[in-house]
Amino acid sequence: MDVFQVSPPVALSSSATNLCNRTLMEYSFGQSYGKPFVGQYQPPSCEFNRVVMNFTVTSAGQQFDRLAIMYLGDVEIWRTSTAEPTNAGIIWTYTKDSSHLMYLWKQPQKIIFDLGNNIDDTYTAPFNTTLTATFFSTSAATKPADVILPLSAKLSASGQSSAWNYPDMRALDTFTIPQNVKKLVASLSAVGQAQEEFWWSNVPSSTTQTFGNNTLLGFSPFREVQLLIDGELAGVSWPFPIIFTGGVVPGFWRPLVGIDAFDMQEDEIDLTPWLSILSDGKPHTYEIKVMGLVDDGNGSAALISCSSYWVVTGKMFLWLDPTDSITTGALINKVIHPPTFFLTAYTTKGQNGTNATLKYQVLAKRELSFTSTIHTASGPSRASWTQSLSYSNIGIFNGNGNNQTNDQITSGLEVSSNGYSRKLSYPLKVFSFIDINPATKAMTLEGRLDRGKNIQIIGEATFPTGLESYTKEGSFGGMALNTRQNASAIFKSIPAEKRAGSWGSTEQDLVFNGFRVGKAEFPQVPIATDNTQLYSRNVVAFNGTVGRDGASAVGRTMADEQFNFPIINDTDMLDDFAMVRVEDIQFGKLRPGLSFVKP
Incomplete structure (x- = not known):
């Protein structure tokens, strides 16, 4: 079975030259917890300013979804996850543009690919992987x-993953940046695991014993x-809710996986206003925290470090002036509204006097602004970064x-004086139901889901936006990605027969636009035209x-295939997807919104 993520395709530009290829990894991840793949990378001899990676995986048997992170040295360059295989076997391929990491690709590197997996008598499937990279040149590449x-x-020196598991590990680093930096952007990568995997379904702390x-x-x-930075807040990310391929109800994600499941996006924060402090030639501390809320049961809430655990890293992108230049600047004007x-939250009681329902609502709003005047080799300029989130x-x-049932939406606007802006909207609606027979332990889990991701980016982003594959169509000043998934699924287990399985249906729409922009003075966002x-x-x-797969690119229709839906009965599905260790199924162990505990 071919498994796939719906996303804009990554293609070679029509002006691509000097193509050359490298195999970066061929490896089977079996008993691989704490044992990542470690290899060596040497830059190819051809000239290149673009790099596109191709990752292909096969797997057969039974296995949970697994998180994977790739590094060049100590720098995370890609975060992905695996699909859950079937006995008959699955395959998937994902193509990722990593041209923004040119500084790393131009020099020898240690490659570390961390995909922790576990194999035993029940979970039998390894993940057999091949990772290649295509290097080429194009005249339209950005700097x-x-x-x-x-x-x-x-931790690359010891051949280990360099991610922190927060809050068990403090995500703190100290280093000195060059004094001739003219633009500085940080990126954050964070995803919840264990009790934080479905953070969006958690409840106010005062109601956990309802x-x-x-x-x-x-x-x-x-x-x-x-x-x-040095203990002061410099920017935030309100994360997109990643749902892995076993998440909520596994039948949602076969063969179509969740939004960003194969390519977890990083959020960027423009730190250029901080150069008046950070370019002083001294070490500074940089720390990542993941915060939830603790409430008193009376409507008051405060930020607090979340429970175990989040996998986090970050990186700093530096654009430099000539080596003899030193960046200076005025003090930062920080507007950090609490x-x-x-x-x-309130409950209602049933006829027996116990709590029958719990209903809660959480609203949040945050505004940040950092502004300073910095002096670079080009002279003085105003540097600013603002965020407004709800x-x-x-x-x-x-x-x-x-x-x-959860009905959630995250929205926001982020604007940089460097000409970059991003609008975001993450709607998410999920319903889940679980029933376990106390006598037989037979279990039914049902779910419905409606979720989306809407992004508009104007200006030059640090990361590829997808426009790089459409240079022939013109020069675009921005992009908009709108995608939505609607799904329903059911999971059943019959411990007496030692079988369990999941099936369902999912529909996804995706539209990717490029646009030109009108003029606007900062901090106004240009109008898309x-x-x-x-x-x-x-x-x-x-x-x-x-059942249906229709796609079009710049007005031309690509594949548009229609099939009759197969008739698959419960018995067939249970045989194919024996995903749960039946002796682990106990009344009260599972709850809606949580997938099964992974060994």
Whole structure:
């Protein structure tokens, strides 16, 4: 079965020259916890200013979804995850543009690919991987950062992953940047695991004991990833809710995986206003924190470090002036409004006097602004970075905590004086229901999901935006990506028969536009004009089969295939997807919104 993520395609430019290829890794990840692949990379002899990676994986048997991170030295360059295989076997390929990491690709590097996997009598599948890279030149390439510095645990010397597991590990690094930096951008990569994997489904801490012995997870459904410089807040990321391929109900994700499951995007923070401090030739501390909320049960809430655990790293992109230049500047004007939170929760009781329902609402708003005048080789200039973010989550539990609904949306606007801006909107609606027969332990898990990711970027981003594949169509000043998934699925297990399985249907629409922009004075965001639809795709998947897949690129229709949906009965699905260790199924161990504990 071919598994795939719907996303804009990455293609070689029509002006590409000097093509050459490298195999970076061929490796099977079996018993691989704490044992990443370690290899050596040597730059190819051809001239290149673009790099595109191709990652192909095969797997057969039973296995959970697994998080994977690739590094060049101590710098994380890609975060991905695996699909859950079937007994018949699966394959997937993902292509990733990594041209923004040119500083790293131009010199020898240690490659570390960390994909922790576990194999035993039940979970039998290794992940057999091949990673290649194509190097080429194109006249339309943008200028990447001159230097890239890791913000990580820096464990490559011992052949280990350089990610921090926060909060068990303090995500703190100290280093000195060159004094001739004219532009500085940080990126943050963070994803929740264990009790934080489905953070968006957690409840206010004051309500975790609402349903007696069915303890709910707390710290609220709100999360904020913070970047601190010398202990002061310098920017934040309100994360996109990643759902892995076993998440909520596994039948959602066969063969169409969740948004960004194969390519977890990083958020960028412009630190150029901080150059008046950071270019002094002295070491400074950089720290990443992931914060949730603790509430008093009376509507008041405050930020607090979340529970275990989040996998986090960052990196710093530096653009340099001539070596004899020293950047100076005035003090930073910091406008950091305290975040505002509105939190309510109430319960209703059933006829027996116990709590029957829990309903809660969490609202959040945050505004940040950093401005300074910096002096570079080009003279004085105003540097500024602003963020305005809002958040809402309404949650409902009933059925003794076994039925859950979450309706969440995160939105925001980020603007840099360097000409970059990003608008974001992350809507998410999830319903899940679980029923376990106390006598037979037979279990049914049902779910419905409606989620999206909407991004508009104007100006020159640090990361590839997808426009790089459409240079022939013209010069675009910005892009817009709008994608939505709508799904329903069911999971069943029959311990007496030692079988379990999941099936369902998922539809995804994606539209990718390029546009030109009108003039606007900072901090106003330019108006998008002359929208051109560059790519669109609509996919319907049903019980592991693609029922419809229609795509178009710049007005021409690509594949548009239609199939009859197969008739698959419960018995067939249970045989194919024996995903749960049946002796682990115990009443009250599982709750809606959480996938099964991974060994």
